[in-house]
Amino acid sequence: MTFTLKIWRQNGPADKGRLVTYQVRDISPSMSFIEMLDVVNQQLTLKGEEPLAFEYDCREGICGSCSLVIDGVPHGPDRGTVCQLYMRRFPDGATITIEPWRAKAFPIIKDLVVDRSAFDRIMQAGGYISVNTGGAVDGNVLLIGKDQAETAMDAASCISCGACVAACKNASAMLFVAAKVSHLALLPQGQPERTKRAKAMVAAMDREGFGSCGNQYECEAVCPKSISVRFIAKLNREFLRATIEEPSPLAEQPADPHDESH
């Protein structure tokens, strides 16, 4: 198969960037999109040009590294990851536009690679639980209902790829934060930090410069793990609950400057 590729090239964060057109020939229909880009890079290297920078790792749809906007849709035309997208999905001779995730909170490092550490900082703000050290607890000491566990697992299947942010008109990270907050709020292990978590993660999300949710549900439509926007409603509930359940200290105490929930 042959393709005309229009690929975003940008030398670094300060560079302006532009679309550059490349022709590729002899592409096998069973190559994945990432493998096709490997072929492009081989060609570029042979010609002595700078190869494309793009991200991938597992190539099996579980790590969330691959991140390309293909013809205006994050992860391309199917609802999976780029690494699980095959060239047979495109008509022979097609022109394909490839861009990076675009958001203020995901600055471009080079070409198609963006810095997604904003997600890590949101997790640091509240996406954790307290566990006791010492010997491991017996497996089934904490009983969790089957339905509850399934719903928590649905939320936990988020691979933090950031496609939700890339797809959202407002570059909002709500689906990501909703998945993380819901996952932990649904499990007994997540209860000690539950009230703080919702507030802290929403505050961190705002601080990183993500937009707010317009309830357009573009995020759900591109999420490779099919995370439901119902979790966004759940995050809204968690946030309301946390705001109402503001703990009022019995004695005035100095605020902890490291506490992110305020």
Add this chain to the structure above:
Amino acid sequence: MEPSGVQVKKAARFDSLPMIRFFGHILTSLGSKVLIALSGLGLAGFVVFHMLGNLQVFEGQDALNAYAAFLRDMPMALWSARVALLAIVGLHIGLSVRLAIQNRRARPAGYVVHHYRRASLASRTMALTGSLLVLFIVFHLVHLTAGWLDPEFHNRVDLRGQRDVFGNIVHAFQNPLLVAIYLAGQAVLGLHLSHALSSSLQTLGLEHPMLDRLFRGAGPLVALLVVVGNVAIILAIAFGLVHA
């Protein structure tokens, strides 16, 4: 993480005041959304009752003028309602403009190619329809509440000595330009409401496997009812079905 550290310290001075902490939460993106949703629902409630009240046009001159007189005979209630509405509108616009600006900033460089997969037209034009609504509402107030467009007609009285609201709107919708402006206003209102109502339920955290279809349909349905009611009044007069 440096800049955020600085912010946290600045905020920390007020942390011991629960009140300030509470407003801190409200001014987050999510808190603002909740207030936009609540104020929007309040406005939507007003719009529904406004439409129902106006349907009395179909009961004739006496009914509508008596209704208008009934409202104006309670100046305290009327002015409280007006002040409350103004405050709600102010809150709604202020917070939504602030959010819209933050949202534009969240993606400084746009895509060269971008395709929506799911977002409805209404959901994509909320800021536009909202801004057009402001213009329409101002025009509507100037036209029918203050009566500046046609002062002579505005202050006429009917046979019972009540202000002739009926005659006033029948006169207005004889004018094709006014009919066009009001129909356009209804289209804009319908678009804004159809996304806004369902969206506000989600913003307030309402979600249920069995009720989701109801929630998602509620916005377009209520929007349709409001628009149909209002448009019926405009067209009935324009086509002479209701006349003085």
